[in-house]
Amino acid sequence: MPKYLAMSKIAANITVLRASKKLTQEQLSNELDISRSRLGSYEEGRAEPSYDLLIKIADYFHVSIDAMVRADLSRTKPEALMKIGKNRLLFPVMVDSENNDLIEVVPVKAIAGYLNGYADPSFMEELPRMNLPFKIVGKHRAFTIKGDSMPPLKDGTIVVGKYVESLSEITDGQTYIVLTRDDGVVYKRLYREKKKSGDTFEFHSDNKTYSPYNIHAKNILEIWSFVCCLNIGEFKPQDLNIDSMIRFLQSQRVEMGK
Helix, strand or coil: CCHHHHHHHHHHHHHHHHHHCCCCHHHHHHHHCCCHHHHHHHHCCCCCCCHHHHHHHHHHHCCCHHHHHHCCHHHECHHHCCEECCCEECCCCEECCCCCEEEEEECHHHHHHHHHHCCCHHHHHCCCEEECCCCCCCCEEEEECCCCCCCCCCCCCEEEEEECCCHHHCCCCCEEEEEECCCEEEEEEEEECHHHCCCEEEEECCCCCCCCEEEEHHHEEEEEEEEEEECCCCCCHHHCCHHHHHHHHHHCCCEEEC
16 A cells, blocks of 8 residues: 555544544543644644554554554444454444445455455455345344355355354354354354363354364454345356345345445
């Protein structure tokens, strides 16, 4: 990203975050222990905060530095910018011009890159987004599921999940979309492995031809609880692309956007 673009995003994002806290420049500059004029120069894009100060600003608002530099925080809900645990930050909830929640759709072609791009705001910004025809609360994302391991869901089904902040919230026997270090994105029914004091989870397929397997908690990067699914499994493989997905979703009164 060119430096001037990064600076313009930092300037805009500092302004957005300050407004989300209903702080004046004077109040925020006092919190950061800098002068008001110095803060004003950052918000106006006339100067760039040092790396140490950028860390201080990011920590104050509980936003990742990557999001500060690369994301457009004006398109998020301020209440979504919360800290999860010590280091994990919840992805911002995207909204449209009418403040309706938008969710990212991870199509088949993007699934392979999701393991490397899930924490990269620029990767997320390239994904299509949709607006579900019902009210959602919290961070949601949609994934295209491959294979036949979870009937009646078919290959190509879009599964919408809600972000799970802690593994302690996992309920035995429920289905989840899980991002793991070794297997990438999988959709399985989860159970805690009792003998491992909850540090290991059993991943079960509803198709019994697939054997269960265990994943240690440290290898789980993200987890999303099942909310609903949109079955586009009737499409022929050659027709299963983002354009056909959009047409199908629109036919189900699901609004798409970017």
